[in-house]
Amino acid sequence: MNKLPKIDRQREHQANERTFLAWLRTSIALIGFGFAIARFGLFLHQLNLAITQQEPLVHPLFNSENLGIVLVITGIVTIALAAWRYNQVFWQIERGDYQPHRLSIWIITGVVMIFGFLSIPILLLRNPVSSRPTSAFTQPPSPKKLQ
Template sequence: MAEGSGKSGGVRDLLANERTFLAWIRTAIGLMGFGFVVAKFNLFLYIRGLYTRRPTPGSGTLGLVLVGAGMGLLLLATWHYHQVRTGILSGDDRPAAHSPMAYLAAALLFAAGAALLIYLGRTRLP
């Protein structure tokens, strides 16, 4: 058994789990912030006179998708943090045989990136 783990739920393991959780939270916040920027960027260009066409409705929709993806990532991160913490406190040293967290997060981010790619392909600045 590794140092800092076991029945008492090693402090190092608990802190490492919390650091990982905070990294996922930072990623989710970044994704939500990026969604906000995407949703409002065309409007900003239009107001400044740099964009002569009316803001496209797709930017608002894509921004909502990105914010939603960030919120989904936040929920996944919270669920994963709780699962790992419960395992550490119960003395289970082994990681879960198959944790879907990384796969679900990657799928969420891939879908958000694909939506952004499609949006950018359809709306180009003059």
């Protein structure tokens, strides 16, 4: 069952654990970015509302809140895939028949690239801010108040 010396198996298991922790950090980053994108979109929405005094138009499907939620879900799924892959490699090391698979690397790379491309229009297609003064802070004082 164990073809490798004990020290080599130990190194392989430690490498497997480091790989799992790298996937875990990636998952945490995806969740963090998702949370930040969703909250920052809410902040921009409120800022636009405060400046223009009008409810800004938000696309019902393609908006920062939905992108953030999808990124958080992707991060959670990535954690599950990382744990599954860690366990699979663990048993392959124990049996001495490790076979590397690059499919999960390509899938995660593609998913992150797609979300990166989806975030570009959210950044570029902002509603223009009205140039007319609507706030009490931006309106010139009335002549009656100056007297």
